[in-house]
Amino acid sequence: MPDCVVRGVVSVLSAPFDTNGDLVLEDVARQVEAAVAFGIAGVCLPAYGTEFYKLTDEERVDLVRTAAEASSGRVPVFGQANHDAARHAAELARKLRDVGADHISFALPRRFAIPEPDLLDFAASICASVDLPILVQDFNPGGTTVGADFCRNLRDLCPNFKYIKLEEPLLGPKLRAIKEACDGDVGVFEGWGGMYLPELIDSGIDGVMPGLGHADAIHALWSAAQAGNLDGSLDIFEHLLPHISFSLQNLELYLYVEKQLLLARGIIRHAHVRAITATPDEQTVAHAEILNRRVLKLVEELNLPIQPVK
Numbered sequence: 001m002p003d004c005v006v007r008g009v010v011s012v013l014s015a016p017f018d019t020n021g022d023l024v025l026e027d028v029a030r031q032v033e034a035a036v037a038f039g040i041a042g043v044c045l046p047a048y049g050t051e052f053y054k055l056t057d058e059e060r061v062d063l064v065r066t067a068a069e070a071s072s073g074r075v076p077v078f079g080q081a082n083h084d085a086a087r088h089a090a091e092l093a094r095k096l097r098d099v100g101a102d103h104i105s106f107a108l109p110r111r112f113a114i115p116e117p118d119l120l121d122f123a124a125s126i127c128a129s130v131d132l133p134i135l136v137q138d139f140n141p142g143g144t145t146v147g148a149d150f151c152r153n154l155r156d157l158c159p160n161f162k163y164i165k166l167e168e169p170l171l172g173p174k175l176r177a178i179k180e181a182c183d184g185d186v187g188v189f190e191g192w193g194g195m196y197l198p199e200l201i202d203s204g205i206d207g208v209m210p211g212l213g214h215a216d217a218i219h220a221l222w223s224a225a226q227a228g229n230l231d232g233s234l235d236i237f238e239h240l241l242p243h244i245s246f247s248l249q250n251l252e253l254y255l256y257v258e259k260q261l262l263l264a265r266g267i268i269r270h271a272h273v274r275a276i277t278a279t280p281d282e283q284t285v286a287h288a289e290i291l292n293r294r295v296l297k298l299v300e301e302l303n304l305p306i307q308p309v310k
Contacts, residue, residue, distance in 0.1 A: 006076055006103070006163070007206050008041035008222055010189065011215040012049035014259055015063065017272040023059055027268040029070035030309050031212055034267045036074045037308035038216040041207060043067060044078035044105055048139065049211055051255060052082050054274045061095050068100025076102040078135055084109040086122045090129035097130050105135035105165070108146070116146065120153055127158035135163035139191065147174050148181035155182050165209055167191035172203040179204055193244040193254075194218050198237050201225045211254075213261035214240060214295050216304045239298040243291040252278035257288045264292055265299075266307035 013035075016027030028045075035043045045067060046052040046060050055063070064079040071077055079101030083089035093104045106126055108119050127134045136154070138145040145166055154161045164178065164186055175188045187206035190196055194210045197218075210218050217236055224232040247257040252273065259271035280288065299306055 006041050009215055009219045010042035010044055010078060010207055010209045011035055011040055011212040012047045012209055013043050013045040013212055014262060015046060015050045016268045016270045017274045018270045019272050021274045024270045025062060025066045027270055028063055028066045030267055032067050032070035033309040034212060038219055040215055040219050042076040042078055044080055044209060047080045048251060051274055052080065057092060061099055064096045064101050065099035078103045078105045080105045082107045084111060086125045090126045093126055093130050097132055103133045103135060104130050105137060107137040107139055110140045116150055119146065120150060123154055124157045127161050132160065133162040134160050135165055137165040139167050148177035151178045151186050152181040155186055161186065163187045163189055165189040165191050169196060171196055172200055175200060175203045175205060193248050195244050198234055211258045213258050217298055217302060220302050243295055246291055250278060253280060256280055260288060261292045261295060264296060267309060
């Protein structure tokens with residue numbers, strides 16, 4: 001099994017579509033180039049922020065293949081194999097491994113309420129299907145998520161289970177319990193755009209998984225916090241929080257705002273969101289533009305390049 005110690009910023013990439021709703025794989029490669037330029041710890045796709053739920057299996061494989069080829073080993077690629085059926089998720093995980101994914105991730109199915117023993121069986125069957133390090137995402141808005149017992153049991157069953165991604169407020173006690181139960185063998189990543197990142201630094205958070213649009217600023221925040229400069233990290237966070245909280249009011253709004261930011265930074269050239277989506281109204285678009293401009297200003301103030309790829 002390859003080295004799987006990943007800490008820091010692992011960015012979820014966008015799925016770039018043209019106005020016909022067709023994938024533009026060149027823009028995937030451009031995002032990988034930006035991730036390399038940012039110096040972040042990894043990239044992940046196709047996840048919720050990649051509109052995985054609007055993609056065919058073939059498109060998911062094409063996205064990961066393109067990212068792996070563009071990376072050429074320069075940044076780890078997490079290939080996300082989401083499916084409500086364990087056998088299909090396992091098959092997809094193998095396909096993503098075969099096209100170059102360095103790690104496999106998958107989200108626990110939360111369409112309906114599922115008992116935790118069944119979630120454990122689901123996760124274990126996918127982990128057992130590949131010999132790569134695994135990241136398990138539990139995104140369950142408004143409901144409970146897995147915790148220390150689940151992580152310890154899955155770690156004992158599947159040594160390649162290495163990371164858990166959680167996206168909920170007040171995560172600190174659960175984070176510390178997972179660390180203790182798994183003897184530090186399972187890294188804990190925070191999602192939800194990094195909204196809860198600063199408060200989790202002292203609890204030993206291993207990383208964060210935001211979108212790519214301001215991943216370099218999040219990387220600067222992370223680096224400052226790791227160096228013990230909490231005030232410096234909070235200064236950056238104060239500039240990013242309005243953008244994060246606004247865009248994550250609705251996932252389809254997030255997709256729109258993120259792609260417009262990537263477009264403004266020259267990282268992608270096609271910013272269409274595949275239908276069905278929630279088209280923002282004129283006032284929402286105007287506010288998104290204001291917040292994106294503020295992110296660009298922050299990037300300049302951090303002496304980071306607005307356009308990291310040509």
